[in-house]
Amino acid sequence: MKKKLTLKQIAKELDVSVSTVSKALRDSVEISEDTRQKIKAFAKLYNYKPNNIALSLKNKKTKTIGVIIPEIVHHFFTTVISGIEQVANKRGYNVIICMSNNSFDKEVINMEMLANGSTDGFILSVAKETQQRGDYHHLLEVINQGMPLVMFDRVIDEIECDKVIIDDTIGAREAVQHLIDIKCKNIALITTVDYVSVGKLRTQGYHEALVHNNMKINDDLILKVEDFDHSEEEIRKFLSGKDIDGVFAVNEHFAIYAIKAFHENGLRVPQDVSVVGFTNGELSKQFIPSLTTVSQHGAEMGAQAARLLIKKLENDEGEEEPYETIIVETSLIERNSTKR
Amino acid sequence: MKKKLTLKQIAKELDVSVSTVSKALRDSVEISEDTRQKIKAFAKLYNYKPNNIALSLKNKKTKTIGVIIPEIVHHFFTTVISGIEQVANKRGYNVIICMSNNSFDKEVINMEMLANGSTDGFILSVAKETQQRGDYHHLLEVINQGMPLVMFDRVIDEIECDKVIIDDTIGAREAVQHLIDIKCKNIALITTVDYVSVGKLRTQGYHEALVHNNMKINDDLILKVEDFDHSEEEIRKFLSGKDIDGVFAVNEHFAIYAIKAFHENGLRVPQDVSVVGFTNGELSKQFIPSLTTVSQHGAEMGAQAARLLIKKLENDEGEEEPYETIIVETSLIERNSTKR
DNA sequence: TTGTAGGCGTTATCAA
DNA sequence: TTGATAACGCCTACAA
Numbered sequence: 249m250k251k252k253l254t255l256k257q258i259a260k261e262l263d264v265s266v267s268t269v270s271k272a273l274r275d276s277v278e279i280s281e282d283t284r285q286k287i288k289a290f291a292k293l294y295n296y297k298p299n300n301i302a303l304s305l306k307n308k309k310t311k312t313i314g315v316i317i318p319e320i321v322h323h324f325f326t327t328v329i330s331g332i333e334q335v336a337n338k339r340g341y342n343v344i345i346c347m348s349n350n351s352f353d354k355e356v357i358n359m360e361m362l363a364n365g366s367t368d369g370f371i372l373s374v375a376k377e378t379q380q381r382g383d384y385h386h387l388l389e390v391i392n393q394g395m396p397l398v399m400f401d402r403v404i405d406e407i408e409c410d411k412v413i414i415d416d417t418i419g420a421r422e423a424v425q426h427l428i429d430i431k432c433k434n435i436a437l438i439t440t441v442d443y444v445s446v447g448k449l450r451t452q453g454y455h456e457a458l459v460h461n462n463m464k465i466n467d468d469l470i471l472k473v474e475d476f477d478h479s480e481e482e483i484r485k486f487l488s489g490k491d492i493d494g495v496f497a498v499n500e501h502f503a504i505y506a507i508k509a510f511h512e513n514g515l516r517v518p519q520d521v522s523v524v525g526f527t528n529g530e531l532s533k534q535f536i537p538s539l540t541t542v543s544q545h546g547a548e549m550g551a552q553a554a555r556l557l558i559k560k561l562e563n564d565e566g567e568e569e570p571y572e573t574i575i576v577e578t579s580l581i582e583r584n585s586t587k588r
Numbered sequence: 589m590k591k592k593l594t595l596k597q598i599a600k601e602l603d604v605s606v607s608t609v610s611k612a613l614r615d616s617v618e619i620s621e622d623t624r625q626k627i628k629a630f631a632k633l634y635n636y637k638p639n640n641i642a643l644s645l646k647n648k649k650t651k652t653i654g655v656i657i658p659e660i661v662h663h664f665f666t667t668v669i670s671g672i673e674q675v676a677n678k679r680g681y682n683v684i685i686c687m688s689n690n691s692f693d694k695e696v697i698n699m700e701m702l703a704n705g706s707t708d709g710f711i712l713s714v715a716k717e718t719q720q721r722g723d724y725h726h727l728l729e730v731i732n733q734g735m736p737l738v739m740f741d742r743v744i745d746e747i748e749c750d751k752v753i754i755d756d757t758i759g760a761r762e763a764v765q766h767l768i769d770i771k772c773k774n775i776a777l778i779t780t781v782d783y784v785s786v787g788k789l790r791t792q793g794y795h796e797a798l799v800h801n802n803m804k805i806n807d808d809l810i811l812k813v814e815d816f817d818h819s820e821e822e823i824r825k826f827l828s829g830k831d832i833d834g835v836f837a838v839n840e841h842f843a844i845y846a847i848k849a850f851h852e853n854g855l856r857v858p859q860d861v862s863v864v865g866f867t868n869g870e871l872s873k874q875f876i877p878s879l880t881t882v883s884q885h886g887a888e889m890g891a892q893a894a895r896l897l898i899k900k901l902e903n904d905e906g907e908e909e910p911y912e913t914i915i916v917e918t919s920l921i922e923r924n925s926t927k928r
Numbered sequence: 929t930t931g932t933a934g935g936c937g938t939t940a941t942c943a944a
Numbered sequence: 945t946t947g948a949t950a951a952c953g954c955c956t957a958c959a960a
Contacts, residue, residue, distance in 0.1 A: 594936095594937060594938090595937065595938065595939095596937075606937090606938085606939095607938095607939080607940085610937095610938065610939060610940095611939090614939085638937080638938070639936090639937050639938075641936090641937080641938095642936075642937035642938045642939090643937080643938065643939090645936090645937080645938080646937080646938050646939060646940095647938090647939090
């Protein structure tokens with residue numbers, strides 16, 4: 249077992265000084281062609297690689313990006329990570345991923361852990377609990393220390409930083425408009441409780457679409473699911489006995505539970521009821537009927553977030569740039585859960 | 589914007605030496621109660637946190653684990669990561685995740701990047717391309733440098749290291765046995781090409797189950813999918829016109845494509861054909877009919893891998909321990925794609 | 929052309 | 945009880 253080679257060892261081996269080795273390896277003109285070759289050959293032979301940690305300490309840069317997401321077992325976040333990885337790796341950055349599991353405490357702990365030198369900046373989608381509590385001290389602290397922070401998807405308006413979002417409201421509006429276009433009259437909304445920012449925005453899009461088409465909003469047709477773990481139950485109860493010909497659900501699971509509930513009641517999708525979901529996951533593609541859905545282009549969001557962050561990181565010396573908010577367009581993907 | 593506080597700054601501020609500060613903060617008895625309190629109060633007030641990078645350099649430990657997986661957009665790997673995160677975080681380790689995207693080159697680059705000081709050890713599921721090429725120099729090198737490596741799921745027999753696997757063969761055998769138990773006579777296998785280790789093993793399980801029940805193996809009933817991206821096509825063609833009453837597919841996608849193909853041919857699942865998949869993903873749960881499948885217990889695998897790795901890391905000083913291979917049991921989850 | 933010295937932030941050892 | 949020094953691995957300004 250040969251331990252990692254260091255400059256010092258090379259220097260001793262070749263009987264030169266450490267700085268000579270360092271310079272030679274960086275192709276400094278200060279060093280004679282001769283020794284330079286000798287040193288480089290030796291380094292190559294023994295596969296010398298500089299130690300990242302030492303470099304980080306010296307440069308005060310770690311070249312890594314910290315990503316904190318609420319949950320990974322969720323196709324959307326998975327695609328976002330792919331997007332981040334892509335551009336980060338291309339630009340020479342590592343990616344550290346931590347999960348908050350939607351817990352405020354875990355989010356804080358993870359951020360503090362990473363903020364102590366492990367990363368140069370953060371990409372974050374805020375935990376549900378954090379949104380609920382409205383306690384953002386950890387975010388402010390990180391920003392205050394001069395670490396760039398990019399928020400995506402679940403963002404916090406009050407915090408000033410770069411953001412990558414989709415226009416949830418417009419996405420939802422288009423989804424509902426689609427239902428209206430195919431002649432749905434009684435359109436139900438299955439959404440989350442309001443403190444989840446995206447749920448709230450999508451709910452708003454639903455409202456806007458109805459108002460825009462002079463349809464009245466019937467609160468009986470709106471379900472705000474309290475508990476994700478029992479959403480299937482809640483949805484089944486909500487739907488039973490209601491006269492509905494269209495459903496807009498704010499995620500794919502809700503959409504599928506709705507379809508299942510309809511099936512149980514002898515209703516056919518899309519012949520009797522049309523259903524639109526949100527998030528273009530594997531489920532939406534493979535379910536029968538496949539789901540018409542609002543695609544959030546997660547990889548694109550991740551890529552944009554990474555670009556934004558790296559831009560801030562590499563601009564560090566320069567002038568203060570204003571914060572940006574990038575809105576990634578959604579697109580409605582029509583499949584078989586809605587009539588034509 | 590206040591930059592991060594360092595020992596040096598505290599020392600200057602309080603007019604003591606750096607080492608006094610260091611000791612005080614670590615509650616050394618060397619320091620008088622008085623100054624200790626003073627220093628700790630100050631540190632707390634300004635929220636001092638030691639710099640991880642400096643600690644890493646000093647201790648030659650990063651307290652982070654590098655995880656390299658072929659693809660994250662895959663429910664199984666996602667659950668494994670959850671498992672790793674859980675135990676790693678609990679024991680004070682960070683987790684860096686990189687994706688190889690099943691590319692040999694990316695796997696090598698990621699490993700080299702992380703091996704240069706960024707991580708203390710690796711948890712890895714090998715890229716498809718790596719298995720195909722049989723080039724493992726990067727793995728050997730890492731091991732050679734004394735960095736512990738734990739492989740999971742897609743492992744390489746020739747490499748000596750800790751491993752966490754499921755018994756793919758037994759899992760497959762049980763799946764096929766289940767089909768036999770419910771009186772299937774013509775059982776097809778939809779698997780991958782042989783260089784994917786898990787595909788090969790599951791194929792073997794299929795063989796064993798048939799042999800064990802004195803059924804003959806009919807190569808016409810075996811499909812080795814070449815190209816994942818066109819698997820749906822391949823499967824449809826393969827299945828058409830064949831007299832089949834049971835299918836064992838080595839992943840959930842293949843299983844679903846099979847079901848879809850049967851539907852197109854007017855066959856009902858499970859009444860006319862029973863289908864068993866592998867991997868208990870979201871698709872298996874939500875698809876209609878829901879899939880009978882072999883669950884791999886990904887989170888459990890991840891947790892075991894992390895435990896194994898941390899054990900090696902923390903035993904560093906001690907005696908050489910032999911390598912372990914942990915076999916996580918699979919379990920057959922019966923749902924609606926197979927008759928009772 | 930090469931080497932020395934200092935520093936990044938921390939801790940351990942030894943001296944005062 | 946406190947402080948100075950060296951070290952982790954690397955880089956760079958400056959001296960030789």
